Amino acid sequence: MQATESVIYNRAGQRVVSPEYLLFEAPRTKHFMTGSEAVKEAVRRASVDASVSYPITPQSEAAHLIGELWVEGYVGVYFRGESEFGVMSEIAGCAMAGARTITTTSGPGTLRAFENFPMWAGTRIPVQLVLMARGVNSPLSIQPDNLEVGFLLDTGCMIWYAENAQDLFDMILAGFVVAEQPDVHVPVITVVDGFFVSHTREAIMLPPDDIALPPYNPYRAPMPVIDAEVPPGRFLRDPFVMKSNYISYATHASWQWEVRSAIERSRPYAKRYLKGLIEEFGDPSAELVFVACGTAAAQAKEAVRLLEDEGIKARVVKLKTIRPFPVEELKGAVKNAKYIFVPEFNVVGWLEREVRRYLYGHSDAEVIGSPRVAGGMTMPAEVIVQEVLKLTGKEVKHVL
Amino acid sequence: MSYKIYEINEDLLDVMPQEIRDLQFRATWGNPKRGVMDLPYSKELIEEHSLCAGCPESMALRYILASLPSPEDTIIVNSTGCTSLVFPHIALHTVHSLFGNQNAVASGIKRVLEWRFPDKVKDVVVLAGDGATVDIGLDCTLQSFFRQEKITTICFDNEVYANTGGQESGLTVKGHVFKMAPKGKQWDKVPFWQIAIDSGCHYVARLTVSSPKRVETVIKKAIYVAREVGPTYVHLYTPCILEIGLNSDDGLDEMRQRDKERFAFFEYVSDAAKEVIERKKEEGLL
Amino acid sequence: MMRKRVNIRMPALGGQGAVTAAHIIATAADYEGYYAVSNPFFGAEKRMAPAESYARIGLEPIFDRGEVVYPDVIMVFHPQVITMGKSYTMPFYSGIKRKGLIIINTEEDLLTDEDKERLESLDVKVLNFPATKLAIDIAGTELSTNMAMIGALFGAIGCVGLDAIEEGIKSRFLKKFVASGGTASLDSALERKFKKKLELIEKNLNTAKGAYDLAQRWAGEQGLEPFLPPPPKKVTV
């Protein structure tokens, strides 16, 4: 950005800088805050046009804070919708009308909103949903549990997974950049484990708040924006259910492939703006590998340290994107693995399924869907270690 | 940008089919005094549709499309149902999203357009059936009224779920036998026009589409008031001749009968709306 | 082996400010130059119902989050945690690590012989400390109980000094945007609020300081070493 003579400002009066500058080059200072506050700081620097909110624990605070940004003039349109179903529809309306749009939800709210997600993808809107995963009924739980992410995998939205507040901050900014590429232009769901990130305070490095992403240009969208400013006039922002001839299966099939293609096209962009689709931690020569995302990856990193104390080499392959799934990266990362542990915060083990599916025929390692906790249970590193020692037949020396 | 987006590049005019050229040269754009009396001569903004022969809903659509005061800057949001079979054939930006979320989508569109184009008029009009408006979409409909969204909601009340094969809806009259109410509907027709008033609409009208001119006036009032004041609601009786067992030429007669009873013309105008309507009358736009 | 990490568990009752305490503890430790993370227990904590929060302080980046299952320090904010079992873990000290520390806000000894035997076998020290009483004495309100607990913690485990504690308290109470309760206030009302806030911070600091001194003396008597080596060099801003 720097060398240019003309300086551009966004509507909030912030200096517009390139995504590369904002994400990688701008000087950063340390702040101590929660994940929810990190959402606010990301939105503040994202030239966001619109946001609609609805309360549900644990995402409410993030939604309140975006409201504060509206008061402060950083966000153009903000209001509380009637329910998550209504909110996700309102969000769709905002995005169709040409706005950079963000919202947040959790657990049961995700399920209530569900009908909207494939619609979002099918209508090619680059909205961002910050999902602070929590348990779903029944019985009622407000605890961290990411079962809902398993349901979202095939909605046609990109799914990114942040480990901590820093990840989340950077991902929200990168999310807009990648989702709005004309050849991608599908929604991005940036997931964090609710509470574990939203309510946890930690140090986070932030660029200054007087610079921001370039504003969204709706006229680069792959579908005409709904603002009566672009042709064609006759234009339906949806596939065709009408009883016309010749149009049913072929188009619908092609349309679905196109949405999935869009996700595939996001790979090079995501690689660039997330600095890789995976992150590796620990001893590269280790044969014991944890493949995980979010808090499970964090806990696995702690477990790697404890295992080191036991004299066992281990490492973590953290997946930053689930859709697109980092197939090639994962295959490369587990080349020498003997044991692949997939620790998860849900009862079904959706990530284990994904890992097995993509590694099938490509790895001789034993894939172990463990440890797995659910219902809000925590996953202490000590438990991971115990499980690893048990399942690999190693001697348990460590006393808990 | 307005109707300029329909202007064909001169260099490519010769390759455009007649119906598209007609849209540029024979349709009514940029004239707030347009109305149903243009129908016999002009190119309509609705091309062709796949609704049943004789369907009163399609009459309603013709009148509404002919009456929009500023079609070039009007966004239509619709919902699932018979109406969604028509919208692809309308020469405007239209959105079909999900069944029942039309007022929510419209809220998002309206607020963003107001923010993006503070100096322009951008009308957002919701057109949906009774199932979409009052049953599955009730929450979104009412909440958009509560929030005072500046949109016009038009409900095509055919008193039945027609597109799915004739099931009872909240707006079916008591006692009427439809699928899913095999013993006859057990409870009263929902008086939604009244609920709309209580929920904050500034202009509410209930009518059949037996009089094109009346539909025109109502639609114009509803849109002008929504533009300046807040939500407006129009409740139109558009009987499903198929589901109530009438012939294709019986629709108009059916509506004329109902004009005398449960769809007798009814209009509510708030004080703020009165002011707008009077002003528009003085300007010769109503 | 010297600790690389101190995990702190704070069982309390809703309304006692345990979440705030965790936040201040982590912020103070961060300011001091350690890595630190804090979070609450994830539930719908109502007044007088069990509530719990956690703080982690360490020499290297902390990935671990969520409940502290194996704490080095347990801070019991209310006697009912023990007497009425208002705790997420039973007994309240389950998971405590060898050479750990328990601080209990109480004027009397609440532990059974069996408890004491178990804790002694793990070489865990127990500090019975009337935090609420101290808060009332110094700040004039029981609401400063959490400040007394924070002071007692750092007085006992060392590592984090009074300057850092002060920074932690200020960062908690001098938030920029306040959007709750009633309609938007007038400027004068805001000013009054702010003045009140400064007074509050002063009282809180004094309470924490009083408790800090007290606990530091106690630690000296007990021969407690600092729980962590000095902080690694870190960029603080």
Next chain:
Amino acid sequence: MYYVAEVINEECSKYNCKQCTLFCPEPNTLMYTDEEHHAFVVQERCKGCALCVYVCVNLLKRNAIHMIMPEVHAER
């Protein structure tokens, strides 16, 4: 193959009413020509509902429009 409407031009041009064109449920189908002073039907678009006949015959008591079976030709 089905019935379509046909305007009886001489009869229609006696009046200046255009009512049928308004009540037709099909867009761009039943139009009016000022030059020749009568309504006319674009038969390709007519679905044969006969509402126009109801309007003209039953309501207005005129006889300017009727239903006919059109000749159908193979496509060009």
Next chain:
Amino acid sequence: MATLGPSGFSPYPVAVYEGVLNPPPGKALMFNEIVDEELAMREAARAMLTRANPTIFPGPQVLYAWNEEAREKAKLVKRIAQVLGAKIIPMYDYRPKYPKIDPAVEINPNHPNLTIWHNRIKACIFVGVHCHYANVALKIIRAETDCFTIAMCGMAGHEDAMITLRDQHVEEMERFIKVAEEVKKELGK
């Protein structure tokens, strides 16, 4: 032509699933190869000049005079058609038309194959079509016809086309005309 089912029982080939992604800025894509734009333009012109019934499918972004660039591009589309001896069939909007399209004079993104079959088009250029609809159409064409597809895209390109040129604006289109004229001369046409 499709032989099974009403719209062809086509297993959809999708370029990105075969590992083909859009070219980086400044480059073009020819089948699954990233090549210089010049070469791609040349091959595109050759295809249009040597295959039967070459046709340009302009989309709404160049058909309507909604901004200055569109006016300019419309002139260039006309010019390209002249140089290549190609027909122009417009994709004037994206609606699934009722009751049916006239494949002789229009193309619809929801069943573009009908127009290609009807006119026996063996090479075509997409220009000014919004990316999503171009991609939907190109996949169907790829599955159900033997037409050589060329995408002249104002943005990132269309990997489902056989040749895709990205970031094509007035300047690039003018360059394409020059290249096409050269190729035409080389071919002795």
